[in-house]
Amino acid sequence: MAVAATLAATIPKVSDDIVCKIVRGDLDAAVVTRDEQLVAFLDNRPVFKGHVLISPVRHVHTLLDLPEELMQPLLTLAQRVASALGDALGADGTFVAMNNVVSQSVPHLHLHVVPRAKRDGLRGFFWPRTSYAEGEMADYAARISQALQRQLP
Numbered sequence: 180m181a182v183a184a185t186l187a188a189t190i191p192k193v194s195d196d197i198v199c200k201i202v203r204g205d206l207d208a209a210v211v212t213r214d215e216q217l218v219a220f221l222d223n224r225p226v227f228k229g230h231v232l233i234s235p236v237r238h239v240h241t242l243l244d245l246p247e248e249l250m251q252p253l254l255t256l257a258q259r260v261a262s263a264l265g266d267a268l269g270a271d272g273t274f275v276a277m278n279n280v281v282s283q284s285v286p287h288l289h290l291h292v293v294p295r296a297k298r299d300g301l302r303g304f305f306w307p308r309t310s311y312a313e314g315e316m317a318d319y320a321a322r323i324s325q326a327l328q329r330q331l332p
């Protein structure tokens with residue numbers, strides 16, 4: 180029993196959520212940056228164009244499951260993406276948020292980083308959605324990705 184439990188803990192969890200599919204290469208996404216710990220990609224139903232989702236590469240369901248070693252990298256990348264949205268898109272600011280279980284439609288932790296403009300009309304917790312024209316998503320991803328690369332030392 181103890182051996183079985185130990186073995187189970189060493190087997191990576193496999194999930195069919197969209198983030199795991201993107202990480203495995205089974206689902207196309209406009210990825211703006213990726214390393215061995217984290218992936219950042221455009222939300223396909225953005226609140227505003229350039230809306231980025233940041234997730235752990237490994238399967239993590241909610242904030243309560245996030246290993247301590249990923250906490251600082253996650254917030255550091257959120258800070259870098261927020262800066263890149265200003266640089267790439269001229270965002271005045273950002274809205275950074277995470278749904279956990281309630282209102283969480285993708286069961287793999289993801290931090291929303293939404294570009295904001297002064298007087299953009301966003302109010303409260305109702306999230307209106309927009310859509311990208313053909314080819315526009317790749318263009319936004321390239322601009323944000325280039326801004327992220329410009330940040331590297």
Ligand code: DGP
Nearest residue numbers: 197208221222223224278282283284285
């Ligand atoms: P939440 O509701 O907080 O779990 O946010 C999940 C987000 O995931 C939602 O804003 C839309 C986005 N999303 C759902 N399916 C896909 C997909 O297949 N591709 C991409 N890029 N984003 C997706």
